[in-house]
Each structure stands twice: as C-alpha cells, then as structure tokens.
Amino acid sequence: MRRAVIAGVGHTVxxxxxxxxxxxxxxxxSKLSIEDAGLIPDDIDGLITDPGPNQGILDGITPHYLALxxxxxxxxxxxxxxxxxxASSAAIIQRAVLAVEAGxxxxxxxxxxxxxxxxxxxxxxxxxxxxxxxxxxxxGIHALALQRHMHKWGTQPEQLAEVAIAARAHAAQTPHAQxxxxxTLAQYMASDFIVEPLRKLDCCLMSxxxxxxxxxxxxxxxxxxxxxxxxxxxxxxSSLSTWASPEHFDTLPSARCGPETFARAGLxxxxxxxxxLYDCFTIVVLMQLEDYGFCERGxxxxxVEGGRIGPQGSLPVNTSGGxxxxxxxxxxxxVIEAVRQLRGTAGERQIKNAETALVSGHGLGMxxxxxxxxxx
Numbered sequence: 058m059r060r061a062v063i064a065g066v067g068h069t070v071x072x073x074x075x076x077x078x079x080x081x082x083x084x085x086x087s088k089l090s091i092e093d094a095g096l097i098p099d100d101i102d103g104l105i106t107d108p109g110p111n112q113g114i115l116d117g118i119t120p121h122y123l124a125l126x127x128x129x130x131x132x133x134x135x136x137x138x139x140x141x142x143x144a145s146s147a148a149i150i151q152r153a154v155l156a157v158e159a160g161x162x163x164x165x166x167x168x169x170x171x172x173x174x175x176x177x178x179x180x181x182x183x184x185x186x187x188x189x190x191x192x193x194x195x196x197g198i199h200a201l202a203l204q205r206h207m208h209k210w211g212t213q214p215e216q217l218a219e220v221a222i223a224a225r226a227h228a229a230q231t232p233h234a235q236x237x238x239x240x241t242l243a244q245y246m247a248s249d250f251i252v253e254p255l256r257k258l259d260c261c262l263m264s265x266x267x268x269x270x271x272x273x274x275x276x277x278x279x280x281x282x283x284x285x286x287x288x289x290x291x292x293x294x295s296s297l298s299t300w301a302s303p304e305h306f307d308t309l310p311s312a313r314c315g316p317e318t319f320a321r322a323g324l325x326x327x328x329x330x331x332x333x334l335y336d337c338f339t340i341v342v343l344m345q346l347e348d349y350g351f352c353e354r355g356x357x358x359x360x361v362e363g364g365r366i367g368p369q370g371s372l373p374v375n376t377s378g379g380x381x382x383x384x385x386x387x388x389x390x391x392v393i394e395a396v397r398q399l400r401g402t403a404g405e406r407q408i409k410n411a412e413t414a415l416v417s418g419h420g421l422g423m424x425x426x427x428x429x430x431x432x433x
Contacts, residue, residue, distance in 0.1 A: 061154040062285035063431070064278040065094025065271035066393040071384030072235050074265035075175040079112055080128050082267035083170035087129055090269035095282030096164065103135040103162030103272075105152050107145035107387050109171025125168060135162040142420020143335050144293070145169070146268075146388030147427035151291045153272035163277055169389035170267030195337060196260060198422045200252040203340040205306040207254065209355065212343065214254065216358035218245040220339040220374075221258045221381055223367035228378025230368065230406035235262055236382040259339040261380035268389035270396070286396045287432040289413070290322030295425045309341070310426035311348040311417060319350075322430040326350040329430075330411045331398055332372060333391035335419040336379040342366075345417060368406065376406050388418040392429065399433045 067089025069082045083106075091098060108121035121138045135156045139145045146169045153165035192198065206212045221240055228234035240258065248256040278285040294310035294317075296302060319325055326349055334345045343357035351372060352360040366374035377383045377394040384390060395414035397403045411433070418427040 060275045061157040064273045065090040068268035069266045071264040071266035079172040086267035086269040094271045101166050102133050103165030104133045105149040106138045107169040111171045111173045141425045144418035144420035144425040144427040147418035165272045168269045169387040172265040174263045174265045196252045199338045200255045202306045212358040217339040219361040220342045224381035226367045228382035231377045234378040234383045261337045262385045264385040268386045286399050289432045290318045290430040292318035292428045315349040318428040329415050332374050333395045333416040335417045
C-alpha cells in the first residue's frame with residue numbers, strides 16, 4: 058500500500074510573465090496541485106524541486122527547496138533539489154517515488170519553476186570551456202548531434218519539420234499553449250538557422266511559468282479527489298564523458314535507461330499509447346524514438362513521416378504541444394499532460410482509450426536522461 062502514485066497536478070500560464078517572480082509562479086502551481094489532489098498544505102511532508110536553468114545556477118547559495126519551502130510555509134520531513142537540466146522534472150518525480158515508498162514522507166510536492174524568459178540568467182552567457190572555441194550552450198551541441206544523424210542515416214530537414222509540425226497540431230487543441238497557430242513545411246524551411254543545421258523552429262520555446270505534481274501512497278490517494286495515476290516504472294542513465302566518447306552523438310543515455318524502465322514496468326514499446334518525449338530540439342525526439350525502440354536505429358526520420366506522431370497518428374507524441382509549442386516547463390508539463398491523458402480529462406486532444414504513457418527528460422548537454430512509464 059506504500060506504492061507511489063500521482064494524485065495531483067497544477068500549472069500556471071506559461072509565456073512572458075515579467076510581473077511575476079519565479080517564486081510567485083511556483084507558489085501558484087503548488088497550490089493548484091494541492092487543491093487538485095484534495096489536500097491542504099499541512100498534508101505535505103515532502104518537497105523536491107527542479108529550479109530550472111535560471112534559478113538552479115545563479116540564485117546564490119540558498120538551496121532552492123529551502124527558499125520555496127519558506128515561501129509556502131512548509132516544514133517537510135524530506136526535501137531536496139535536483140539540477141539535471143531538462144532531465145530534472147522527471148527525475149524529481151522518481152526521487153519522490155523512492156522517498157514515498159521508503160517511508161521518508163507520505164505526500165511529496167514536486168515543483169518546477171523559472172522565469173527564464175523575463176530574467177537574464179543562464180542563457181545569457183557562454184557556459185563551459187567549449188565557449189572559448191565558439192560553442193555556446195545547448196544549441197551548438199545538439200546541432201552536432203543532428204549533423205551526425207544526417208551524415209550517418211541520411212536524415213532530411215523535411216523529417217525534422219514533421220516533429221515541429223506535429224507539435225503545433227497538438228498545441229492547436231491545447232487552450233493554454235503558447236504556439237497554437239498551424240505550422241507548414243514552407244514556414245519551417247524558411248526559418249532561420251540558429252546553429253546550422255538547427256533552425257529556429259527546431260528549437261524549444263523559452264517561458265516563464267511553474268508546474269507541480271503531488272506524489273503520494275496508494276492508500277493515501279484512496280480518499281483524494283482524483284483517480285490516482287500509477288507509476289509503473291522509472292529509470293535514469295548518464296553519459297558524462299561527452300567529447301571523450303566516440304558514441305556520444307550517436308545515442309542518448311535513454312538507450313540504456315529506456316529498456317531498463319520497460320523491463321521494470323513489464324511492458325514493451327508496443328504497449329505505449331502516447332509518448333511525452335523531451336523536445337528541446339527536434340533531433341532529440343528522433344533520437345529518443347530510436348533509443349526507446351519505437352523504431353530501428355536510423356529510421357526515426359522515416360518513422361515520423363505522414364503525421365505518425367501527430368494528433369491522428371499511431372504514436373501521438375507530446376499531445377499538448379511539448380516544449381516546441383506548449384511552453385518550456387522543464388519537463389514537468391510533459392508529466393502533467395500524461396496524467397491528464399490517463400485520467401481522461403485532456404479535452405479536445407484526449408487520446409481514446411489511453412492507458413499507458415512514457416515520459417522522458419533529457420538534460421545537461423546530452424549527458425543525463427530520465428524516464429517514467431505511467432499507467433491508468
């Protein structure tokens with residue numbers, strides 16, 4: 058009965074929010090998730106946070122969870138923050154599962170929040186030694202991965218466009234999405250290069266906003282407002298060598314933690330009804346489709362053709378629009394959308410008979426990956 062489940066979700070509006078601090082947004086999202094579950098703040102005895110790219114790096118020496126906990130008026134038994142880039146949100150859900158099932162806490166609040174669009178921060182300067190040679194941040198390193206994929210497998214720009222177009226098609230059915238207007242192939246091809254061969258429309262949005270998830274035990278969830286969503290399996294993997302590994306740009310760490318997570322859940326890729334794949338760049342979606350076994354190595358470009366990952370496709374991917382169109386939620390919006398789909402409350406974009414969802418996180422320059430498999 059201590060098996061962990063997701064019992065509540067909530068998020069703010071995402072976009073440019075110069076009138077709100079990151080902590081303001083995180084408090085709002087936290088309260089919404091607590092209310093969604095039918096709990097009160099006094100019920101929270103665990104707090105784990107994903108500070109986002111801005112707060113996680115530049116917010117002084119005070120741990121993010123400590124500052125947010127003070128703003129929320131919480132005194133939890135179990136606390137912490139994870140800084141794993143885009144892998145953090147799924148990772149803090151995993152950490153909450155471990156804490157809840159170990160008895161370290163019984164109701165854990167997991168929070169992502171940032172104001173990266175309105176506050177100068179980690180995106181405003183070159184990071185790491187590579188910046189001395191002109192390689193700045195995430196776009197450059199993922200451009201190398203795309204160049205490698207194109208060289209090795211013949212991947213075409215039109216296939217990357219399929220990912221961006223599908224994201225917009227999903228977002229058109231998502232009332233809170235930032236980019237709801239349809240995208241055409243011509244518009245994609247006319248998009249400027251940021252770091253060739255990555256175009257602007259290959260790159261995720263930047264957003265101010267916050268999102269939160271409540272993880273609790275099966276027995277505690279029995280009396281709450283929402284039907285609990287099961288956490289069937291989870292896993293993590295890292296590839297920390299980067300340039301020293303000749304295979305770093307061929308696969309992501311998802312190639313290791315993906316099969317392990319499927320095994321823990323007792324499922325295969327064929328059992329997944331929808332995939333919420335971290336989509337900081339279109340190439341990352343293609344690489345994950347291969348790593349998770351939805352298609353063979355090198356076949357992801359062909360796999361996504363014909364709207365296969367769009368609203369009417371056989372494998373809907375990022376059904377609320379993802380980072381490319383819904384908003385940059387650090388990966389937590391991916392978790393929340395999976396929960397809504399499994400609850401059957403996704404409205405116009407609801408996937409019929411959705412019973413399983415894969416959620417991924419990818420971060421720190423292709424170094425870290427996290428995976429969740431959720432079930433109805």
